[in-house]
Amino acid sequence: MTQAASVVSAKNLCLTYQANDAPVHALSNVDLDVRKGDFVSFIGPSGCGKTTFLRVIADLEKKTSGDITVNGMTPEDARKARAYGYVFQAPALYPWRTIDKNIALPLEIMNYPADERQKRIAEALDLVGLTGFEKKFPWQLSGGMQQRASIARALAFDADLLLMDEPFGALDEIVRDHLNEELLKLWARTNKTICFVTHSIPEAVYLSTKIVVMSPRPGRVTDIIDSPLPRERPLDIRETPEFLEIAHRVRDGLRAGHSYEH
Numbered sequence: 001m002t003q004a005a006s007v008v009s010a011k012n013l014c015l016t017y018q019a020n021d022a023p024v025h026a027l028s029n030v031d032l033d034v035r036k037g038d039f040v041s042f043i044g045p046s047g048c049g050k051t052t053f054l055r056v057i058a059d060l061e062k063k064t065s066g067d068i069t070v071n072g073m074t075p076e077d078a079r080k081a082r083a084y085g086y087v088f089q090a091p092a093l094y095p096w097r098t099i100d101k102n103i104a105l106p107l108e109i110m111n112y113p114a115d116e117r118q119k120r121i122a123e124a125l126d127l128v129g130l131t132g133f134e135k136k137f138p139w140q141l142s143g144g145m146q147q148r149a150s151i152a153r154a155l156a157f158d159a160d161l162l163l164m165d166e167p168f169g170a171l172d173e174i175v176r177d178h179l180n181e182e183l184l185k186l187w188a189r190t191n192k193t194i195c196f197v198t199h200s201i202p203e204a205v206y207l208s209t210k211i212v213v214m215s216p217r218p219g220r221v222t223d224i225i226d227s228p229l230p231r232e233r234p235l236d237i238r239e240t241p242e243f244l245e246i247a248h249r250v251r252d253g254l255r256a257g258h259s260y261e262h
């Protein structure tokens with residue numbers, strides 16, 4: 001079998017923010033290869049550079065040194081080619097726009113014709129299970145449904161790469177479990193490549209084909225775990241020895257990164 005194409009490739013990637021008092025080494029010598037169809041989670045304590053890494057992929061921050069390509073291009077060219085959809089931590093929906101109009105906004109900015117917009121909105125709502133809610137305002141939906149609407153908005157351009165920055169962090173555990181299951185189904189149906197930031201070990205292990213463990217000061221990768229779990233995962237896989245073993249390794253990686261500071 002030939003290896004899947006590289007979607008994100010980082011080599012010796014460094015990013016230093018020039019803060020007022022001292023430079024902040026948000027990413028230090030990061031090496032990572034994300035392949036087409038991977039579900040990659042980034043896990044680590046606050047400040048280890050998870051968001052910064054997604055922002056470099058999205059061309060919202062510029063690297064200081066090293067190399068990074070997205071779909072074989074510079075992040076800037078990839079952004080211009082609309083290589084990705086971005087889902088933020090909070091739903092970030094416009095309260096004065098109905099759900100369909102929120103999803104339409106980026107498509108309007110990109111001058112998609114009205115009929116194409118309608119088609120894409122309907123498809124994206126179907127993928128996240130929100131068909132029938134197009135005329136509701138965000139405040140008429142629960143937190144979980146709002147976050148699904150944000151995912152629909154990111155899916156609407158049909159980019160192969162989804163960047164998700166802790167999208168379910170603010171939701172209660174039951175809703176989160178449900179959305180995790182839904183997200184895996186969506187990933188299986190669409191064959192997208194997903195880069196997903198989380199603070200939760202079970203979430204990272206449940207969702208991912210690859211888990212990137214990071215630690216702060218300087219922000220760096222301490223472990224990369226290729227998951228042996230099958231791609232199809234019922235929620236109760238979380239009680240299996242295989243699952244717990246990976247969770248254990250993630251926890252060890254997080255601990256090792258922590259002891260580096262002392």
Ligand SMILES: Nc1ncnc2c1ncn2[C@@H]1O[C@H](COP(=O)(O)OP(=O)(O)OP(=O)(O)O)[C@@H](O)[C@H]1O
Nearest residue numbers: 017019024026045046047048049050051052053219
């Ligand atoms: N624009 C900026 N200017 C200066 N420092 C920044 C800037 N953005 C982030 N940082 C710093 O860079 C480091 C990495 O931040 P980043 O947001 O990538 O971490 P994170 O792992 O996503 O954290 P969290 O889990 O809290 O979201 C932190 O120390 C942060 O304070």
